Amino acid sequence: MERKKRSFFEELINFMDSSWDEETSIMQPLYNIFLKPNEVVVTVDLPYVDLNKIEVKAVEDKLEVLAKTKEAICLSKFGLKHRSGEFNCYHIVVQIPVPVDWRKLTYRLKRGILEVHLPRL
Helix, strand or coil: CHHHHHHHHHHHHHHHHHHEECCCCEECCCEEEEECCCEEEEEEECCCEEEEEEEEEEECCEEEEEEEEEEEEEHHHHCCCCCCCEEEEEEEEEECCCCECHHHCEEEEECCEEEEEEEEC
């Protein structure tokens, strides 16, 4: 039991290390890719962000999302006691696995979830 608990916390720390850049105060958000017959839908978790502070762009076959938070968010707000610090920006680059029409990219933000629609070619 103790070994499992230690392993879980080690994985959590590794995840935090890979998803949060302490120097730049940037957090990598969680995301999902849904492949549908006519489109690809990418959802990105962006809590505490305004729609007008989001940049969504295509970089080759990748989708890049950069979003500034309304204010700096302290990690302690999420109940983390082993880490301190804050972030004020989300950034992610997502590989799109099928050809899409980047010119027809649309997106919306609803309840902290960015939903990006990309029509398939």
